Amino acid sequence: MLVVPLAFFALFFGYPVSAIVGRGLFEDGRWHPARFAEVLSTPDTAGIIWFTLWQAAASTLLTLLIALPGAYVFARFEFPGKQLLRAVVTVPFVLPTVVVGSAFLGLLGRGGLLDDLWGVRLDSGVWAILLAHVFFNYAVVVRTVGGLWSQLDPRQEEAAQVLGAGRFAAWRRVTLPALAPAVAAAALMVFLFTFTSFGVVQILGGARYATLEVEIYRQTAQFLDLPTAAVLTLLQFAAVAALLGVHAWTVRRRESALRLVGSAGAARRPRGRAQWALLWSQLAVIAVLLVLPLVVLVERSLAGPDGYGLAFYRALRSPPDATSTFVVPPVTAVANSLGYAAVATVIALVVGGLAAAALARRGGGFFRGFDALLMLPLGTSAVTVGFGFLIALDAPPLDLRSSWILVPLAQALVGVPFVVRTMLPVLRAVDDRLREAATVLGASPLRAWREVDLPLVRRALLVAAGFAFAVSLGEFGATVFIARADSPTLPVAVERLLGRAGELNYGQAMALSTVLMVVCAVTLLALERLRTDRSGEF
Structure with missing residues (x-):
């Protein structure tokens, strides 16, 4: 059960991060520890810290x-x-x-x-x-x-x-x-x-x-x-x-x-x-x-x-001109973000659900360590992860640099911890004797999970999906590196518009931000309804 989560984090977290860090600290196959002293001793670095x-x-x-x-x-x-x-x-x-x-x-x-x-x-x-x-x-x-x-x-x-x-x-x-x-x-x-x-x-x-x-x-x-x-x-x-x-x-x-x-x-x-x-x-x-x-x-x-109106929203549909930072109308970022977030949510549910199920049934030092590992993407530089994707995943058998799946994979890294933290307490509360009774009555492991676990954790699964969707929709640090020019996400499009002078660019950035805010708010209100309208699962 842990094979999929372990492989996912090894390939799409450990490998890209170690690749980008290694590219910076290794040269001609040699380790250069003096770079630590060079960087940390500069006044600019001290001021940033x-x-x-x-x-x-x-x-x-x-x-x-x-x-x-x-x-x-x-x-x-x-x-x-x-x-x-x-x-x-x-x-x-x-x-x-x-x-x-x-x-x-x-x-x-x-x-x-x-x-x-x-x-x-x-x-x-x-x-x-x-x-x-x-x-x-x-x-x-x-x-x-x-x-x-x-x-x-x-x-x-x-x-x-x-x-x-x-x-x-x-x-x-x-x-x-x-x-x-x-x-x-x-x-x-x-x-x-x-x-x-x-x-x-x-x-x-x-x-x-x-x-x-x-x-x-x-x-x-x-x-x-x-x-x-x-x-x-x-x-x-x-x-x-x-x-x-x-x-x-x-x-x-x-x-x-x-x-x-x-x-x-x-x-x-x-x-x-x-x-x-x-x-x-x-x-x-x-x-x-x-x-x-x-x-x-x-x-x-x-x-x-x-005056007040929908001028900036209508401008989002305008095709880009010669001075634009976009190669497609900014409004396409809405559909791109929704599609990427949906795929990232599915990935996060599969990886996080399997990890939560394994952690709920087993203990020991290894599993406690893996539980801590799942939280690291929340604290690791998303910029490093995104640039690491470009550096590491550009050669067979993982040549994904030009693939659309790269964005949902990066977003899923942030969504998995929320899925685990939401589902783990509920899975741990499921009585093992219910599973054992189903097995005694002839149910296969898959059917036992479908008939016993799934009805009890359905609401937790929906809450986890909502959180994963919301955080995937808003992921920016890694996506800003890997989103293609013809497929920007909403946060990337907002940042690009704010980076250019002009009333039109500013207004469009506010319009896209409002769209993103509304989607996130609707998702959260749905989650709050699930949390308060309980029927015994939690």
């Missing part, structure tokens, strides 16, 4: 400060539209980073909403990057911390207050220690996502700011400096591996904390002026920080040269 760490730490702290009150509101309060609002705050997390960058460019950039109203522009500073990261990761804190907070019995904190502790002291001594593992896990996830940030920094950072991921892209695509890119890739890989190790440790701590506390129906309508004020303040934060950028994105896509 410092900015990567600094912006990730600042983004994480800012996200926690803004999102923790929201986690409390979703965990403790009941109010109309709560489920819909929970889906709304999760929409930014599944949006492609290119769309996030476009939304904040429309809000904070030249000609953006703040520029039009008050002449304020923040796109040339680091604040746009930090706010975009908060926008992107708000749901991580709300889901991770709020999920645990809703299971803590509020009577423990109330008992401490009865014994004489003040409200803050009771929270600090009772609730905070129970929440600490979840807060740490959320902080580490946010730090990981912002540490490897690419699309947001690429669009909003300009030439002044670059993370390791952005610099890997520049050194590879613009300067063809493979040695520098290889060193930075290994540096990022080591940092991400350390972060994933710490994350795994905090997850184990969080699971232990959940076993020590009871689950209680703690959510209730707000009481008193203070609680209502907190609820309304968080609704205002969500409206300004999460909803407003998306509204501005839609508004900018409709603000044509002759």
